[in-house]
Amino acid sequence: MNIYRLLLRLAPRHLRHKHGREMEAMFREQLADARRRGIGAAAAVWLHALTDIAAAIPRNLLDRWRRRGRVGVPQERQSLMIGSDFRYAWRSLNHQRFASLLVIGMLALGIGSTVAVFSLVNGLFLRPFPFPKPERIVYVNETAPKWNLDETGVNYHDYAQWRRDQKVFEAIALYDQRAFNLATDGGADRMQGASVTTDFMKVVGLQPIIGRNFTQEEDAPKGPLVTLIGEAVWKERFGGRSDVLGKELKLNSRVYTIVGVLPKAAEFPGGVRLWVPMQGDPNTNAQSYGATGLARLKPGVTIEQANADLVRTQQVIFDTRDKEKVVTPFARDLREQFTRDFGTVASTLGAAVSLLLIVACANVAALMLARALARRREMGIRLAVGASRARGLRQLLVENVMLSIAGAAAGLAIGQWAIQLLITSLPDQAPSWTTFTLDGRMVVFTIATSVATAILFGWAPALHAMNKDVRGAIATATASSTAPIRGRRTLWALVVAEFALASLMFVCGGLLVRAYDRVRNTDPGFDPSNVLTFTVAVPGVKTPDDASGLAFRKRLVDRMRELAGVTEVGLISCAPVSNCHWGTFYTQENAPPRGPNDASPVILNRIASPEYFTAMGIRLKEGRFFNSSDGSGGPDNDSSIIVNESFAKLMWPGDGSAVGKRVHAGSGPPAPNRRIRWLTVVGVTRDLKHYGLERPVRPGVYLPLPLGPRSANTVVLKTAGDPALVAAAAHAAVREVDPEIPAYDMKTMDERLTLSRSLRAAYSWMLGVFAVMALVLALGGSYGVTSYLVSQRTRELGIRVALGAKRSDISRTVLKGSLAVVSIGVVLGIAGAIGAGRLLASLLFGVPPYDAPILTIAAASLAATGFLANWLPARRAARVDPMVSLRSE
Amino acid sequence: MKTREYLILLALAEADLHGLAIARAVEELSEGQTRLWPVSLYGTLESLEGLGLIEELDDPRHRPADESEKKRFYRLTRPGHRALAVETNRLGALVKIARSRLKPRPGRAA
Numbered sequence: 001m002n003i004y005r006l007l008l009r010l011a012p013r014h015l016r017h018k019h020g021r022e023m024e025a026m027f028r029e030q031l032a033d034a035r036r037r038g039i040g041a042a043a044a045v046w047l048h049a050l051t052d053i054a055a056a057i058p059r060n061l062l063d064r065w066r067r068r069g070r071v072g073v074p075q076e077r078q079s080l081m082i083g084s085d086f087r088y089a090w091r092s093l094n095h096q097r098f099a100s101l102l103v104i105g106m107l108a109l110g111i112g113s114t115v116a117v118f119s120l121v122n123g124l125f126l127r128p129f130p131f132p133k134p135e136r137i138v139y140v141n142e143t144a145p146k147w148n149l150d151e152t153g154v155n156y157h158d159y160a161q162w163r164r165d166q167k168v169f170e171a172i173a174l175y176d177q178r179a180f181n182l183a184t185d186g187g188a189d190r191m192q193g194a195s196v197t198t199d200f201m202k203v204v205g206l207q208p209i210i211g212r213n214f215t216q217e218e219d220a221p222k223g224p225l226v227t228l229i230g231e232a233v234w235k236e237r238f239g240g241r242s243d244v245l246g247k248e249l250k251l252n253s254r255v256y257t258i259v260g261v262l263p264k265a266a267e268f269p270g271g272v273r274l275w276v277p278m279q280g281d282p283n284t285n286a287q288s289y290g291a292t293g294l295a296r297l298k299p300g301v302t303i304e305q306a307n308a309d310l311v312r313t314q315q316v317i318f319d320t321r322d323k324e325k326v327v328t329p330f331a332r333d334l335r336e337q338f339t340r341d342f343g344t345v346a347s348t349l350g351a352a353v354s355l356l357l358i359v360a361c362a363n364v365a366a367l368m369l370a371r372a373l374a375r376r377r378e379m380g381i382r383l384a385v386g387a388s389r390a391r392g393l394r395q396l397l398v399e400n401v402m403l404s405i406a407g408a409a410a411g412l413a414i415g416q417w418a419i420q421l422l423i424t425s426l427p428d429q430a431p432s433w434t435t436f437t438l439d440g441r442m443v444v445f446t447i448a449t450s451v452a453t454a455i456l457f458g459w460a461p462a463l464h465a466m467n468k469d470v471r472g473a474i475a476t477a478t479a480s481s482t483a484p485i486r487g488r489r490t491l492w493a494l495v496v497a498e499f500a501l502a503s504l505m506f507v508c509g510g511l512l513v514r515a516y517d518r519v520r521n522t523d524p525g526f527d528p529s530n531v532l533t534f535t536v537a538v539p540g541v542k543t544p545d546d547a548s549g550l551a552f553r554k555r556l557v558d559r560m561r562e563l564a565g566v567t568e569v570g571l572i573s574c575a576p577v578s579n580c581h582w583g584t585f586y587t588q589e590n591a592p593p594r595g596p597n598d599a600s601p602v603i604l605n606r607i608a609s610p611e612y613f614t615a616m617g618i619r620l621k622e623g624r625f626f627n628s629s630d631g632s633g634g635p636d637n638d639s640s641i642i643v644n645e646s647f648a649k650l651m652w653p654g655d656g657s658a659v660g661k662r663v664h665a666g667s668g669p670p671a672p673n674r675r676i677r678w679l680t681v682v683g684v685t686r687d688l689k690h691y692g693l694e695r696p697v698r699p700g701v702y703l704p705l706p707l708g709p710r711s712a713n714t715v716v717l718k719t720a721g722d723p724a725l726v727a728a729a730a731h732a733a734v735r736e737v738d739p740e741i742p743a744y745d746m747k748t749m750d751e752r753l754t755l756s757r758s759l760r761a762a763y764s765w766m767l768g769v770f771a772v773m774a775l776v777l778a779l780g781g782s783y784g785v786t787s788y789l790v791s792q793r794t795r796e797l798g799i800r801v802a803l804g805a806k807r808s809d810i811s812r813t814v815l816k817g818s819l820a821v822v823s824i825g826v827v828l829g830i831a832g833a834i835g836a837g838r839l840l841a842s843l844l845f846g847v848p849p850y851d852a853p854i855l856t857i858a859a860a861s862l863a864a865t866g867f868l869a870n871w872l873p874a875r876r877a878a879r880v881d882p883m884v885s886l887r888s889e
Numbered sequence: 890m891k892t893r894e895y896l897i898l899l900a901l902a903e904a905d906l907h908g909l910a911i912a913r914a915v916e917e918l919s920e921g922q923t924r925l926w927p928v929s930l931y932g933t934l935e936s937l938e939g940l941g942l943i944e945e946l947d948d949p950r951h952r953p954a955d956e957s958e959k960k961r962f963y964r965l966t967r968p969g970h971r972a973l974a975v976e977t978n979r980l981g982a983l984v985k986i987a988r989s990r991l992k993p994r995p996g997r998a999a
Contacts, residue, residue, distance in 0.1 A: 052926030
């Protein structure tokens with residue numbers, strides 16, 4: 001009831017005075033009535049009553065405004081005087097134009113960057129997948145710690161077992177990304193696609209726009225060649241016509257029939273444009289891992305339960321095929337899976353931008369406080385001549401709101417622009433299903449925070465001044481020219497906070513930039529300059545056996561050699577930093593018997609032509625590269641291989657040279673009665689950063705070309721000049737060799753390296769920018785505060801000058817105080833940064849958080865900033881003309 | 890005239906009432922369609938009083954005996970009665986026009 005009485009204070013005053021009691025009584029009765037009908041009804045009554053009061057507010061204001069002047073009491077008390085409030089506000093903001101722009105700019109920077117980064121984080125982490133009930137979709141894969149693999153990919157045989165036996169999923173499906181050559185009138189196109197099991201659409205919960213899903217029969221081994229096309233392909237190639245069903249597409253030189261069209265949302269995990277049935281054979285026991293699983297949980301089933309059930313179903317396989325329990329299935333939240341790599345980055349950016357928002361708010365607070373303190377005198381005079389306190393507060397409120405709105409508008413513009421910039425700086429790295437737009441909730445939150453800060457701090461001193469009696473207010477305003485101790489202390493605290501946070505961000509940003517530099521200067525293990533790479537997609541029907549495969553590649557390489565500017569032509573199955581991996585196992589000759597729990601790391605396997613090594617600029621540690629006779633015995637005979645340093649270390653630790661030693665394929669000793677194909681090491685290369693500059697190197701093996709010519713599909717061209725100039729000629733040459741085979745993914749190795757660094761480049765750059773922004777904010781804030789304090793001391797300084805103080809003395813006095821404050825902030829901030837650096841360790845690429853050059857640079861820049869911010873006002877103070885300053889009071 | 894103003898006048902045409910009683914009468918008259926909440930009720934009463942359509946009973950003699958002293962009772966004034974009659978006629982005419990226009994016309998498919 002008391003609450004209602006309080007709320008009634010919002011109602012028109014005359015009503016309240018006259019009818020207050022009755023209104024309360026009425027509400028009491030209404031509430032009592034409603035209570036008898038239950039809590040819901042009571043809540044409804046409260047809601048109605050609140051609306052009732054709120055509805056009266058605008059009418060009340062309007063009435064008062066209309067009635068102004070008609071009433072006998074002084075105008076000030078009765079009217080809202082909106083017009084004059086805005087006029088005054090505009091005048092005073094315009095009068096202190098620089099300070100106003102400073103506040104607007106600070107607000108805009110803080111709001112803009114916060115909004116942009118949170119939109120990014122939101123797009124990556126918070127926006128749901130475009131499927132119905134996406135929270136129930138889980139990612140399924142298998143893990144094999146003994147193979148040194150977190151994720152092996154799903155084995156079809158295992159999948160078939162889960163599907164038969166599982167009890168926790170509504171549906172479980174596999175998908176595997178595949179690329180197709182799509183025959184067109186002019187030649188061939190490369191198109192991303194996926195092979196999926198029948199239940200895939202059931203898992204993601206999508207239906208074809210037209211046509212139907214794959215049937216169980218179509219998904220059986222040797223089933224018919226059918227395809228579902230994506231909405232994009234349907235529109236581009238078939239003009240979105242409904243007679244597309246039953247039409248044919250020539251994929252990988254085989255004819256597929258279109259049975260349906262899937263909506264855009266199905267293009268998961270991005271870039272998939274058509275689908276074919278997986279047609280896996282559950283009866284083969286092949287040790288082939290590579291598909292990815294997706295499953296839809298039954299309602300109420302947790303991920304833990306799903307995991308337990310998967311392991312339970314796997315028991316059959318543990319009992320038969322995998323007695324050592326090497327490969328274990330697991331399920332994981334889908335979003336968690338797709339944002340794993342971005343987790344630390346996003347939280348770092350989030351933290352950085354929150355800090356920036358805090359700095360911006362502290363800054364605005366300081367500036368508003370300084371502004372308000374400076375106007376105590378004006379307020380005091382207004383009070384003295386009869387202005388009401390409410391009027392004064394309202395006037396300040398109008399000003400602050402005007403500033404805030406301007407700042408927020410500019411901030412949103414900056415934010416929108418920054419998002420565009422961020423999107424372009426994150427090219428192929430972000431998952432492609434993400435969309436980045438300004439998020440409404442975020443915008444509201446950010447603006448509310450900064451506007452609240454502005455209003456609160458703009459008001460605080462005014463409230464303080466207003467609470468005293470009028471005489472006191474004028475007295476403080478006129479007699480003493482220096483800010484009250486309390487106000488000054490708050491100001492200094494804000495400056496300390498600003499500098500502390502700015503140095504924290506500066507150090508963290510600096511560390512990341514340094515880490516980026518270190519990554520950039522990491523030796524990749526090959527020579528990326530003047531190397532062009534591209535991949536040809538040769539369908540199986542074109543080269544049915546190794547001999548024809550080898551012949552085709554020979555033709556291709558010969559044609560490439562003829563191109564002007566090409567000095568070397570190599571072939572490789574899997575180029576460095578191209579996101580590819582093919583793992584197998586090897587065992588060394590006379591290997592000690594392996595215990596069931598011994599690790600058996602996966603070896604990166606590649607097929608390379610002799611020229612590949614020189615074309616890629618790979619360095620030899622010992623032995624030799626391949627020559628044309630290596631592997632000439634074909635896949636079934638003994639051969640020579642080249643291994644990397646890590647492989648040599650793994651197989652023969654501390655055992656001298658690896659050259660001449662022998663290994664055979666497979667994990668563990670071979671079956672006693674089988675002929676062993678021995679592979680002799682002829683060369684050891686330096687380690688090469690195959691998975692990216694920041695990823696660890698795996699032990700690796702190169703097999704000579706004749707051992708698997710049909711997987712060596714990436715062509716490596718070393719050129720004499722700019723490799724990009726060869727690109728068009730290379731395209732044409734491939735078409736000349738076979739018009740149905742497209743060359744795709746054509747990039748220089750420099751481009752691939754840049755691409756592999758782009759995520760790090762993006763966030764390091766962003767943090768660097770944040771650090772500079774924090775510095776600018778600190779500069780602005782500190783400048784504002786010192787200027788204010790100096791202007792308040794004009795009279796004191798004037799007296800000092802009049803009494804004979806030198807100008808240098810004056811500026812020293814001013815500087816000394818503020819620099820002490822700045823250094824407290826910097827010291828606190830750097831201490832904090834060393835702590836924060838530990839949290840960043842995973843992103844720092846080995847740069848220690850107490851990296852001396854960065855700390856020195858940070859301390860120096862911040863000190864310089866602090867000096868600059870204070871020196872200008874100090875200089876102005878020193879120029880004070882005692883006559884003017886004394887007269888001005 | 891606003892619906893709630895009309896309903897208040899209508900309620901006061903039957904008897905002199907105080908605030909809460911007016912709200913209840915209005916709810917009854919409107920068959921639950923219009924519920925008045927304190928601020929809007931007293932706001933409306935004020936404006937009707939300002940227009941001279943209703944007046945406050947300040948003479949205790951006119952008050953029914955069983956009601957407590959604190960409550961303000963209102964009564965319809967002569968202009969109030971007139972305004973109610975005029976508004977009732979206006980609404981009646983309006984309803985008549987509307988009815989004649991909304992009759993299903995022959996010859997046009999439904």
